Amino acid sequence: MKVNMNDSVYYILAAPSTLPLLYTVSILCFLAGWQECGWTSMTKPIMFTLTLPVLSYALVVSICEGDSMSSIPWLLITPLILIDIASFILLRKVYLRYVEGPDPFEGMAYSDRVKLMSGKVVMITGANAGIGKETAEQLLSAGATVIFACRSESKARAAMENIAITHEKWKPSSSSPLLSNMQADPVDSIRNRMIFLELDLSNLDSVRKAVKTFEGMNKKLNVLINNAGVMMGEYKETEDKFELTIQANHLGHFLLTTMLLPTLRKSAQESSGARVITVSSSTHNLAKQMFVDDLNCEKRSYSLFGKQHE
Secondary structure (H helix, E strand, C coil): CCCCHHHHHHHHHHHHHHHHHHHHHHHHHHHCCCCCCCHHHHHHHHHHHHHHHHHHHHHCCCCCCCCHHHHHHHHHHHHHHHHHHHHHHHHHHHHHHHCCCCCCCCCCCCHHHCCCCCCEEEEECCCCHHHHHEEEEEEEEHEEEEEEEEEEEEHHHHHHHHHHHHHHHHHHCCHHHHCCCCCCCCHCHHHHHEEEEEEECCCCCHHHHHHHHHHHHCCCCEEEEECCCCCCCCCCCCCCCHHHHHHHHHHHHHHHHHHHHHHHHHHHHHHCCCEEECCCCHHHCCCCCCCCCCCCCCCCCCCCCCCCCC
């Protein structure tokens, strides 16, 4: 088929339809490469996002089979524009699904959501950023009291304030009927449900001190989320003479968990149970073996992902 120079306008109009496909492929390849999802799970979303460019370019081909652009009614451009609009909507949906993640409270009324964790106390290590902060925000919106167990008080306070400000933006107004059926208004009390606890997992004395401080609060503990972690590119040793990664990610959390077990057990008896959640990364799949005789990485050359014995 010979394409008229004027017909290039149609191809330009069809181009945006490929954006959701390219975006989806790039995101899924990244996730699959880090083993966050399987390669086989890519087929359905890729085929779904492929439909728009197929429709768009099929329409362009049928249009360009005419004599010239001037002989084709401008009304034929409308389907291409509609497909472009649908493409940007689909692009947004792909972002929400694979990057931002689905809303755990989708379709749930505000008054029902804030009752899910009402009266529950959750401790999250590293709650000032990343997954820890997002977890804290979701649990707070579900009515929980969250202990921000962090090394830096300034960063933790900043995260807590940011969560409070964000919460204020989407909360229902005080006159909303959604609030009338609630026993307590979590919107006004959200700042009171965020508590800072100084905790440095790379210092075992800091872990012991943090547990004593928490016990002095006389609060129950329904959930402990071991979330904080580091990934060092060079070897660093802590004051306790352990390699920093193994202590901050594992040993520190182990000590914290064992010291909090009595409180967790007591809370489990008084309420409907308690749990410990330890967050990990899919990069553990990259490890071929565990060097149990060299956890401190003293016999191997040190790198971001570790190396074999030399």
